Amino acid sequence: MEKKIIRDEHPFRDVIPASIRVGGKLYQIKYQSDPKNGSLLGEHSDYTTEIVIHETVEGEKISRQSQLETFWHEAVHAVLCAMGRLDLNNDETFVTTVGAMLNEIMQSAKTK
Numbered sequence: 001m002e003k004k005i006i007r008d009e010h011p012f013r014d015v016i017p018a019s020i021r022v023g024g025k026l027y028q029i030k031y032q033s034d035p036k037n038g039s040l041l042g043e044h045s046d047y048t049t050e051i052v053i054h055e056t057v058e059g060e061k062i063s064r065q066s067q068l069e070t071f072w073h074e075a076v077h078a079v080l081c082a083m084g085r086l087d088l089n090n091d092e093t094f095v096t097t098v099g100a101m102l103n104e105i106m107q108s109a110k111t112k
């Protein structure tokens with residue numbers, strides 16, 4: 001069956017960028033398999049300005065969709081660090097919710 005091309009879908013909807021700038025800091029997005037810190041899906045460091053997305057955790061492959069959600073979650077951490085809002089940055093429920101909504105915005109974005 002021929003794949004139908006939907007022309008008004010946002011071209012970056014499923015893209016995890018190689019780098020982003022947050023509050024003037026350039027973050028590199030990196031990937032890691034089987035991290036030593038247990039079951040975390042990703043990490044953000046304000047000091048190394050890296051977002052690390054885990055591709056496998058405890059031997060299990062992490063889906064592309066889950067990696068995309070992890071990217072947005074970690075990007076929200078970067079935003080909150082840039083804002084100096086460590087109170088919100090430590091609220092994982094808040095970070096997960098905002099990240100999921102940003103991902104939803106990108107997933108649903110139309111170009112026309």
Ligand SMILES: [Zn+2]
Pocket residue numbers: 073077092095
């Ligand atoms: Zn987090």
